[in-house]
Amino acid sequence: TAVMEYKKTSCYFCSEWLENGSFKEHVRSCGQVLEKCPNMCLAYVQRKNLEAHLKECPKSTSTANGANFFSTQNLNDVENRLLVLEQDIQTFRSALNEEIRQRLHLITDIGGLKRRNEVTDEWVAKVSDILGALKTCMNEETQSRCIDVEKCKEDISRLMYQYHDMDEWRMEMGLRLDGVQSDVIQDDNWRGHLELMEAQNAEQSRKIIQLEDELENLRMEVKDDRTEAHQANFMTDEKFGAIDLILEDLHKALTTVKSEMIKTLQSLQAEVDSRANIITELVTKQTKLDFELKNMKHIVHETEDKCDKFEKVSADTKAVASRTRQEMNDLEVHLTYQKKLFSIHNTRGHLIWKLDDYAVKLTQAKETQSVPLRSPIFCNKQYGYTMRLEVFLNGIGTWKGRNIIACLSIVSGEYDTLLPWPVRIDAEITLRDQPESLGEAQNITKVLVAKRKNDKYETNQYIHIPHKILSTCHYVKNDAIFFEVRILKCSVGEKRN
DSSP: OOOOOOSEEEOTTTOOEEEGGGHHHHHHHOTTOEEEOTTOOSOEEEGGGHHHHHHHOTTTTSOHHHHHHHHHHHHHHHHHHHHHHHHHHHHHHHHHHHHHHHHHHHHHHHHHHHHHHHHHHHHHHHHHHHHHHHHHHHHHHHHHHHHHHHHHHHHHHHHHHHHHHHHHHHHHHHHHHHHHHHHHHHHHHHHHHHHHHHHHHHHHHHHHHHHHHHHHHHHHHHHHHHHHHTTTOSHHHHHHHHHHHHHHHHHHHHHHHHHHHHHHHHHHHHHHHHHHHHHHHHHHHHHHHHHHHHHHHHHHHHHHHHHHHHHHHHHHHHHHHHHHHHHHHHHHHHHHHHHHHHHHTOOSSEEEEEEOOHHHHHHHHHHSOOOOEEOOOEESSTTOOEEEEEEETTOOGGGTTTEEEEEEEEOOOTTGGGSOSSEEEEEEEEEOOOOSSGGGOOOEEEEEEOEETTOOOOTTSEEEEEHHHHTSTTSSBTTBEEEEEEEEEEEETOOOO
16 A cells, blocks of 8 residues: 655744755744743743743843843754654654544545445435335236136126026926927827827728618619519518618718717827927927037136136245245345345445244245245355355255255355456355254254356255255254355356366
8 A cells, every 4th residue: 555745834823834854944934932031920921921921921021131142052052852742743743744644544435435325325216216116016917817716707707697597497408308209209109109090090981881872772772572472562662761771870980980080180290390390490409509518618628727817826826926025035135135234334244144934934935836035134254155055945956855955055145347257166054943042053054165157066056955854953943044145255266166
């Protein structure tokens, strides 16, 4: 560090700035210098006021010789005092130069701190704005999601209500179709019965026609016989008259039965036609209902697919919201810790991190995907490498569900471009025990290597702590755990294995 030397100095009596070479001459003629009264009145008066004092001095009656003697003696005293003053001035000048040098260092440090505070304040303001915007977006997205969920629930309830109505309608139509089918079967039975009756009636009609033909033939034969035997026997005419009357009565009865059967057949045929029309209409309605039911099933399946997709989107949104919420909480914790960091200047490679609400955060880690909890950022030294601890409470990979996984990450810092790379940082991670007596503490300490993004994986970059160990001792107390990080060694330029 360069030491600044000054070519000018100030008079300790009148505070006038002087060149170093003219300081002695100025002191000899400075009016602010205190001089002893030459009349030996034991008074010290400024040089510019000495004449006025001599006029008022109570010992002004002394002789001139005495005055001259004392003025010569005073000059010798002044020279001696000047030598002492020069030595004191040199001492003061050295002390002043040292003080100025220290003040320059302090001013430089204060300027750097002010710049860091200004950058931090700007960064805190930007992050606060981003957090506010994120919270606003999250609130708006949550509200829109809630509205969509409510609409989807209403649509699903309405579709389920329509589906139940369609199901009841289908059951009712099924019952009606069963009735129609039974009616069709009954009509078929009736139709078979009618066909049988028609066949019987046709047979009877054929027999009646045969009887009529036979009767007509008999009548003709009887008429011929009667003509031939009219003269021979009168009694035979009376018998044949009676036979004709009987035959006419039989013919009338047969005609009446035939007409009645024809009317019955016509009424049955009309009833069968009306039943056939009803069955045709019912079959048409059943076809339409089947088509509408297929459409409703298709709509229900599409709705179920949409609901499944919406549930997946909702689950993804919940996971993203959970990660965003966790990142926002980490940012808030980081901002809070950064304020504390700048107030205490934590740049010695040592961090103690308190993780509150352990049970809630462990439950969230089990429900959501592998989202780490991130500690506040700290440095291994002033203007050094920037790091933070990342903790997976429910583990990752093969350790998931059984262990706490922790790793130390090297993050981007303000002074990365001024630091040498690559670097290997060995650190000590400690899970602090919290017993009543600190002498009984059984801390868990492990050593790892800090990892940097896009660097190759090393086997000793992660540590795992089984969940079963946490239930022992006092690692969890008041629903909080403590992690301590100490930087052991920073090796620059070493190749990683």
